Amino acid sequence: MLLYYYTTNVAAGAKCYNFFMSPTTQPVLTEIRDADFKTGYVSPLTINDYDVRRCARGPLVRDGKIALLYVSKWHYHKLPGGGIEDGEDIATGFNREILEETGCNCVVQSEEAKTPVIIEYRDEFKLCQINHLIAATVVGEPKKVAFTGDEIEEGFQLKWVPIAEAIPLLENDKPTNYEGLFIQKRDLAILKYFADLLNRFK
Numbered sequence: 001m002l003l004y005y006y007t008t009n010v011a012a013g014a015k016c017y018n019f020f021m022s023p024t025t026q027p028v029l030t031e032i033r034d035a036d037f038k039t040g041y042v043s044p045l046t047i048n049d050y051d052v053r054r055c056a057r058g059p060l061v062r063d064g065k066i067a068l069l070y071v072s073k074w075h076y077h078k079l080p081g082g083g084i085e086d087g088e089d090i091a092t093g094f095n096r097e098i099l100e101e102t103g104c105n106c107v108v109q110s111e112e113a114k115t116p117v118i119i120e121y122r123d124e125f126k127l128c129q130i131n132h133l134i135a136a137t138v139v140g141e142p143k144k145v146a147f148t149g150d151e152i153e154e155g156f157q158l159k160w161v162p163i164a165e166a167i168p169l170l171e172n173d174k175p176t177n178y179e180g181l182f183i184q185k186r187d188l189a190i191l192k193y194f195a196d197l198l199n200r201f202k
Contacts, residue, residue, distance in 0.1 A: 029116040029133070030189050034123045037181045043123055050121065050128035056094035057081020057131055058190055060106055061201045062138035065160040066191075067102045068169070072155030076175040079187045081134070090132045098136065101151075102158055103143040106136035109197065118189060120182050131186060135194045137201065163202050167191050 035041045057079050060067040068077045080101040084093035091108055098106050110133070120129040147156050161169060170188050175181050191198070 027116040029118050029193055032118065032120045032182055032185050034121070036185060043121070045121075045123055045126065047128075050126055053127060053129045054084045054093075055082055055129060055131045056084055056090045056097065056134055057187075058094075058110070058134040058136070059166075059194055059198060060098055060102060060104065060136050060138060061109075061163070061198065062104070062142075062160060064202050065162055066166045066198070067104070068159045068161050068166065069101060070155075070157040070159055071180065072157060074154065074175055074177040074180045076173040076180040076184055077159070077170055077187075078183045079190060081131075084132075090134070094132075094134045094136070099143075100146045100148075101156075102138075103145045104138045105140050107139050108134055108136045110135040110194070116193070118186050120186060122179070122182060124178055131190075133190055133193065135197055163198050167195075 034043060058081060060080055067080050069080060070077050080098055081094060082097040082101070084090060085096075088096070094108070095106060098104055115133045117133065118131040120127070120131070122129065145158055167188065170184060170191065173180075173184055175184050
């Protein structure tokens with residue numbers, strides 16, 4: 001795995017060159033770029049052109065099944081999680097997003113200090129998105145989900161999928177928008193990274 005400089009104190013909207021100036025390191029599982037989807041594409045952007053968004057996301061397990069969000073407008077599935085707000089640590093941001101998107105409280109099963117990140121360079125948005133990977137299990141009974149207006153407009157649906165079916169399901173998706181291409185590649189990488197851990201919960 002690659003090693004990149006990173007800091008957990010990057011504010012939303014900070015430029016990417018500031019993001020990589022911390023004296024600590026975090027392993028990077030993979031980078032995803034426009035060139036992965038556009039043959040012959042060469043990015044015109046430099047590292048200074050990207051705004052940074054920090055996220056926490058990963059598989060949530062309940063009774064041998066994984067929570068997936070189906071984005072019906074754009075025809076793909078995604079793992080729950082989302083942006084880390086200013087003042088939040090990674091676990092707090094993850095727990096909040098999980099509660100909003102699945103109605104569940106959870107216990108983190110992965111070791112945060114040892115898990116890598118996935119970095120997305122979305123040129124059309126001039127966005128450098130750093131995804132902190134987390135795996136968790138549900139505690140208690142699920143409550144009502146709280147999708148945002150944008151998520152409702154995009155037709156978000158919560159599904160609970162058997163662990164063994166999650167990777168084939170995402171592999172067969174055919175996203176019809178720019179963002180979905182990144183999400184499909186990213187979330188497949190996350191599921192494969194956590195495969196051994198998830199097998200314990202089948």
